[in-house]
Structures are given as C-alpha cells and as structure tokens.
Amino acid sequence: MENKIVLIFVLAFIPTILGRNATTGTIVVDATTTIAETDENFVCFTLDIWPHDECRWSKLCVWDGHASMLNLDLTLPIMNKAVQAFKSVRIRVGGTLQDKLIYNVGAGFQGTCHPFQATKGSLFDFSVGCLYMERWDDLNNFFNNTGAIVTFGLNALLGKYKTQGIQWEGNWNYSNAEALIQYTVENNYQINSWEFGNPHISYTFINSFWYLDQLGMASMYNTKVYCRQTLIGGFYGVIKSSTLLPTPDYYGALLFHRLMGPRVLKIDNNVSSDLRSYAHCSRGRSGVTLLFINLSNATDFIIDLENNINLSSGKRNASKGQRVKIDSPREEYHLTPKDGLVRSSTVLLNGNPLETTKEGDIPNLIPVYRQSNSSIHIAGWSIAFIVVPHFVAPACN
Known part of the structure; x- marks a missing residue:
C-alpha cells in the first residue's frame, strides 16, 4: 500500500456560522515527494x-x-x-x-x-x-x-x-x-x-489575496525567486512611502518567508475555486505548513486533518482516513481585514491589529495554538497559515 499522507475534508454542509455558510470538502496532500523546490530566499522585493x-x-x-x-x-x-x-x-x-x-x-x-x-x-x-x-x-x-x-x-x-x-x-x-x-x-x-534588465489597491488587504496566491502558485512551478515590485515606492510598495507603514502584503510576505520552506508538496483541491490551498515543508523544522486563501465572503470552510499514518505511535495504521490522534498543538496564523473591510490598510493577525511601534519595530507575529486533531476554521475573506509540526512528511526529511 502506498505510503501517502493525506489531509481530508469530509464533504458536508453544516449550518451557518455568524451569518455565513460553513462548508467542508476534500483536500489531499502527498507528502511523500516534492513537486518543486524554491530558493531558500524565495520572497524578494525590489528597490527601483x-x-x-x-x-x-x-x-x-x-x-x-x-x-x-x-x-x-x-x-x-x-x-x-x-x-x-x-x-x-x-x-x-x-528597474x-x-x-x-x-x-x-x-x-x-x-x-x-x-x-x-x-x-x-x-x-x-x-x-x-x-x-x-x-x-x-x-x-x-x-x-x-x-x-x-x-x-x-x-x-x-x-x-x-x-x-x-x-x-x-x-x-x-x-x-x-x-x-x-x-x-x-x-x-x-x-x-x-x-x-x-531586459493601481490604487496594493496597500489594502484585498491585494494580499492576489499576492499570496501568486507566491503559492509560482512556487509550485519550480520558480526559484519571486520579486515583488517594490519594497517601497510607486503604487505597489509593501511599505507605503507616504506613511512609512507596512502594508498587509508586507505581513503576508513575512509569514510566507518565515513559515513556508523551499520544498513544495502536491495538493489536490476539489473543494471550491474560492478556497486556494498550498502546502510546503515547514521552514527550519519538521512537519508541514499550509497556506489557505478564502476568496469567498459568503462561505467559511471547516477542515478536518486526517492521516493514514498513526502519528501517536509512529506506525502505519491499516485504516485509511483515521483522524490524527496526537496531543501536540499546531500553530495557526489567521489574517483578516480590520472591520471586515477588504480595502482596509490594517490587517489583523488572529483578531489583533498589526501595528509598528513609534520606534519602527515590527510587531511580533504570534500564532494561536490548536490541538492537531481539531478542525480548522477558515473564515470568509481570510488568509491562514497552518503549521503542523508533527505531521509526518517523508519528503521533508
């Protein structure tokens, strides 16, 4: 039997949460082999x-x-x-x-x-x-x-x-x-x-849907480096020149750089075109990090992680699709726009606004911790990085 690690969402439709539909589907991640590999410094910016x-x-x-x-x-x-x-x-x-x-x-x-x-x-x-x-x-x-x-x-x-x-x-x-x-x-x-060498939405949360989706997709096609135009300046800097404040894209890029390693894993997503999903070996540690981008404001997604390997004992379980039964926590980083307005220039991390100090210090990016066998909730119009450190992935060894 092929030794594959899978993440499975069970197809279902459940009652609305906070006025939105909540839907589950099926996603499979093959963590036995990589499909591409980026440079260690995949995220890049330009100075024009x-x-x-x-x-x-x-x-x-x-x-x-x-x-x-x-x-x-x-x-x-x-x-x-x-x-x-x-x-x-x-x-x-x-430039x-x-x-x-x-x-x-x-x-x-x-x-x-x-x-x-x-x-x-x-x-x-x-x-x-x-x-x-x-x-x-x-x-x-x-x-x-x-x-x-x-x-x-x-x-x-x-x-x-x-x-x-x-x-x-x-x-x-x-x-x-x-x-x-x-x-x-x-x-x-x-x-x-x-x-x-051979316009006005880039400072807002809505642009992060496009930017992080591009990072995820480019990495799947063996792109080594993805340079964002620009670090500062123009209509599209990740630091806004008029205020010298980091934009939502800056924080998305920082999380991608810190969490997503260079090894890219295959992921099959039959849930919805509104839910973009990417999987990498975690950077600098064991396990897998997933990036989810929910482009829908009307639908939340409830995700169950399942595995055909019994992670609690480290031995293969004969029953496919058994729920991951480990007590170790996973890390979750949920990005949402302030007040639910996708054109907001302020991004929230797990409900808290990301703001620099008067001295220009970048705020700490603190995750919330969830038990690895619990469901993941991806809210409408949100972006989430999910780090599962004990998710067995032979391709990441």
Missing part, C-alpha cells in the same frame, strides 16, 4: 531607480516620497527593521531606468555625475542618470546592516544604439559595469548576484 519627479501616471508623482534607491533615506528605523525582520531577504536593486544609469567610478568614466532629468522624447523620457560611489557605499552599509541578499541590475545598453522600434544593436560597453564590480569587490561589499 525612478527619480522623485517621475509623473507619467495621470500626472501622479508616485515616487515623490523619495522612495528610490537613489534618494531613499536609508537611516529610517522602519526601513531597517522591516528588512531585518526577514533575517535574510533578497532585494533586487534596479526600468537601470539601462540609463552610469556609475562614477573607474578610468573609463568621463564627464560629470548628474541625476536623472525628465527629457521628453528620450528613452523612457529621462536623460542618463548617475550613481555616486558615496551613495553606493551607503546602500551597501544598509544591505550589510539589514542582512539583505542583493541582486543588482546593471546597465545593459551602454555602447548600444537604437535602430528601429525597440531594437538595439551594437556591442555592449562593459567597462563601466566592470569598474563598479571591481570597486564593490575591493570594498568587500557582498552583492550576491548581478543581472541585466
């Missing part, structure tokens, strides 16, 4: 390069809060503590204008170092901009102090010329990039990798 006067979006200057890597105040406590909370998170530095950014370093650098200037008719409607090495020093001090793992986007168009449409030809002039890399190595800056 747009200057503060980039105002092309309906005359809205979305970068006027000085939120790019060229002008962001790197001494802000919230910026440092928000990144430090991940312990190690990948930050991609770059559209990286192909117009030069570096004032090396014998090959000529001219003076000017910031980007709006130049209508030029590529991306901006002139060439320049990165001072003093700023590069400051950035690397920030990366070192926060433990960030950095991917930096190099200028891939230097030396090339535009022929027609979006076609560029000619040989890449790598001397300026080489000088930057050499300067970086000489100063012992730890850039992990170098790369070439």
Whole structure:
C-alpha cells in the first residue's frame, strides 16, 4: 500500500456560522515527494531607480516620497527593521531606468555625475542618470546592516544604439559595469548576484489575496525567486512611502518567508475555486505548513486533518482516513481585514491589529495554538497559515 499522507475534508454542509455558510470538502496532500523546490530566499522585493519627479501616471508623482534607491533615506528605523525582520531577504536593486544609469567610478568614466532629468522624447523620457560611489557605499552599509541578499541590475545598453522600434544593436560597453564590480569587490561589499534588465489597491488587504496566491502558485512551478515590485515606492510598495507603514502584503510576505520552506508538496483541491490551498515543508523544522486563501465572503470552510499514518505511535495504521490522534498543538496564523473591510490598510493577525511601534519595530507575529486533531476554521475573506509540526512528511526529511 502506498505510503501517502493525506489531509481530508469530509464533504458536508453544516449550518451557518455568524451569518455565513460553513462548508467542508476534500483536500489531499502527498507528502511523500516534492513537486518543486524554491530558493531558500524565495520572497524578494525590489528597490527601483525612478527619480522623485517621475509623473507619467495621470500626472501622479508616485515616487515623490523619495522612495528610490537613489534618494531613499536609508537611516529610517522602519526601513531597517522591516528588512531585518526577514533575517535574510533578497532585494533586487534596479528597474526600468537601470539601462540609463552610469556609475562614477573607474578610468573609463568621463564627464560629470548628474541625476536623472525628465527629457521628453528620450528613452523612457529621462536623460542618463548617475550613481555616486558615496551613495553606493551607503546602500551597501544598509544591505550589510539589514542582512539583505542583493541582486543588482546593471546597465545593459551602454555602447548600444537604437535602430528601429525597440531594437538595439551594437556591442555592449562593459567597462563601466566592470569598474563598479571591481570597486564593490575591493570594498568587500557582498552583492550576491548581478543581472541585466531586459493601481490604487496594493496597500489594502484585498491585494494580499492576489499576492499570496501568486507566491503559492509560482512556487509550485519550480520558480526559484519571486520579486515583488517594490519594497517601497510607486503604487505597489509593501511599505507605503507616504506613511512609512507596512502594508498587509508586507505581513503576508513575512509569514510566507518565515513559515513556508523551499520544498513544495502536491495538493489536490476539489473543494471550491474560492478556497486556494498550498502546502510546503515547514521552514527550519519538521512537519508541514499550509497556506489557505478564502476568496469567498459568503462561505467559511471547516477542515478536518486526517492521516493514514498513526502519528501517536509512529506506525502505519491499516485504516485509511483515521483522524490524527496526537496531543501536540499546531500553530495557526489567521489574517483578516480590520472591520471586515477588504480595502482596509490594517490587517489583523488572529483578531489583533498589526501595528509598528513609534520606534519602527515590527510587531511580533504570534500564532494561536490548536490541538492537531481539531478542525480548522477558515473564515470568509481570510488568509491562514497552518503549521503542523508533527505531521509526518517523508519528503521533508
């Protein structure tokens, strides 16, 4: 008999809870083998390069809060503590204008170092901009102090010329990039990798449905790193530049990073298209962590975890579908919007608002504990991370 571990919801329909329907279904997790594996630092954010006067979006200057890597105040406590909370998170530095950014370093650098200037008719409607090495020093001090793992986007168009449409030809002039890399190595800056480059709901809870669903789905297809545009700035930063407060997406990403390990497990979900479900080996410990996303406001889901292995004795049970009979608790992290409003910019963790301190400290993410053989309740319009530390998963050994 195949040694599979399953999570089973029994098909049923039960009376309404708090005015909503409560429904159960069947989900199977095969924890005997992995279907994909991500990088250890799957969650990633970007620091863009747009200057503060980039105002092309309906005359809205979305970068006027000085939120790019060229002008962001790197001494802000919230910026440092928000990144430090991940312990190690990948930050991609770059964006559209990286192909117009030069570096004032090396014998090959000529001219003076000017910031980007709006130049209508030029590529991306901006002139060439320049990165001072003093700023590069400051950035690397920030990366070192926060433990960030950095991917930096190099200028891939230097030396090339535009022929027609979006076609560029000619040989890449790598001397300026080489000088930057050499300067970086000489100063012992730890850039992990170098790369070439080839609207108003992102601050609210409703966007977390999309974002965490994308993280879960991307991991299933062997995606190694998923970079969110951006850490701060634009319409879509996980830290809002106007308030310097973390958004609901920030806390969702932080939980994903802390709880979901790189090994991805197969999960069959025949419950409802409104209930998204993903399973990973837990990060840094035994067992399995599940991510549930309930897209329905009208339906709650009641979940029973069942297992064909008798976890209390560690021996295989001949009866399939036997309830997990162990006394050890599981951890639950339930994210919901404040006052039930999905456009709220405040997220609740197990009913408590997540708010930074005046000093910019990120709040502790404290789970609730439930017995592993009890049912799981996924409320309407909610997101839940469920950590089952004693769930036997051979694929996670």
